[in-house]
Amino acid sequence: MKYEEEILKKCGKGNPFRVPEGYFDNLSQRIMNSLPEKDMSVRPLMSVAVARRHHRLLLRLTSIAAACIGLMFVIGLYVHRSDKSLQIAKVESKVKVEQLSDQDVESMVHSSHMDDYTLYQYLSDSEN
Amino acid sequence: MKFEENEVTKMLRDPELQRKAFEMIVAEYQDQLYWQVRRMISDHDDADDILQNIFIKAWVNIDSFRGESRMSTWLYRIAMNECITFINKKKAEQKVSLSDPDSDPVRHLESDSYFDGDTMEGLLQKALLTLPEKQRLVFNMKYFKEMKYEEMSDILNTSVGALKASYHIAVKKIAVYIENNV
Numbered sequence: 001m002k003y004e005e006e007i008l009k010k011c012g013k014g015n016p017f018r019v020p021e022g023y024f025d026n027l028s029q030r031i032m033n034s035l036p037e038k039d040m041s042v043r044p045l046m047s048v049a050v051a052r053r054h055h056r057l058l059l060r061l062t063s064i065a066a067a068c069i070g071l072m073f074v075i076g077l078y079v080h081r082s083d084k085s086l087q088i089a090k091v092e093s094k095v096k097v098e099q100l101s102d103q104d105v106e107s108m109v110h111s112s113h114m115d116d117y118t119l120y121q122y123l124s125d126s127e128n
Numbered sequence: 129m130k131f132e133e134n135e136v137t138k139m140l141r142d143p144e145l146q147r148k149a150f151e152m153i154v155a156e157y158q159d160q161l162y163w164q165v166r167r168m169i170s171d172h173d174d175a176d177d178i179l180q181n182i183f184i185k186a187w188v189n190i191d192s193f194r195g196e197s198r199m200s201t202w203l204y205r206i207a208m209n210e211c212i213t214f215i216n217k218k219k220a221e222q223k224v225s226l227s228d229p230d231s232d233p234v235r236h237l238e239s240d241s242y243f244d245g246d247t248m249e250g251l252l253q254k255a256l257l258t259l260p261e262k263q264r265l266v267f268n269m270k271y272f273k274e275m276k277y278e279e280m281s282d283i284l285n286t287s288v289g290a291l292k293a294s295y296h297i298a299v300k301k302i303a304v305y306i307e308n309n310v
Binding site (some may be wrong): 001003004006007010011012013014015016017018019020024027028030031032033035037038112 | 146147150151154155158159162163166167168173176179180184187188242243244245247248249250251253254271272281292296300302303306310
């Protein structure tokens with residue numbers, strides 16, 4: 001490389017800078033003294049194996065948390081749908097419970113996702 | 129005592145030995161980092177401050193060093209970031225005080241009692257000050273430190289191609305400056 005050779009030839013790689021006398025003598029000590037104290041609870045560096053174990057544990061916890069959120073969502077959805085079904089049941093109960101066929105009741109039970117006793121209670125209450 | 133990077137990295141993992149290991153790192157790298165910073169910053173006091181900041185940052189973040197890159201690469205990365213931060217800060221201050229003769233880096237360098245400006249090495253240093261800081265960094269690493277482009281790429285997070293181009297441009301500018309100022 002033409003320009004690089006030119007610079008090398010003319011200027012070399014010498015150092016035009018100087019430092020105050022004895023600067024490097026106590027530099028290490030001065031740097032070490034300027035370091036902030038580390039928190040005594042400072043965690044030692046984790047080994048790769050420990051880090052992997054922590055990572056796996058974190059993944060598991062995240063999966064459990066995600067499953068819980070999913071479950072809560074499904075329960076919420078069920079409750080919401082049950083409310084709607086109950087409203088329908090109440091409206092229909094005005095028609096008269098006696099008019100409902102077994103098939104209708106079966107279909108209501110199925111769609112309301114309620115147990116038999118709860119459904120029975122609602123149907124009974126609507127008559128009063 | 130010879131500096132064995134693998135041994136020192138192991139010592140860093142032990143809280144009891146961590147400070148001792150760091151002391152060994154300081155002893156090993158303080159000179160080369162100082163000179164690298166000094167060539168970038170020129171002023172001794174500023175270089176001294178920056179050097180301390182580099183080691184403080186390294187110490188505070190030592191737990192994040194896992195030996196994936198070489199210790200020198202990691203330290204150089206911190207050093208170069210500190211230099212660029214310092215230069216940018218200085219530039220912002222100089223915008224405020226344009227009338228200050230010290231704001232001209234070449235004049236400031238010539239007035240430094242720890243700088244020998246009458247030599248060709250001094251002229252090269254003045255030429256370096258006319259370069260943008262990234263080009264100056266690249267030139268210093270390649271020309272004085274004879275660092276490989278791949279290592280420079282790790283430190284500066286820049287592609288090898290861009291570094292090569294940067295070096296060639298810097299070399300040409302410096303050659304022209306020297307030609308015009310001999």
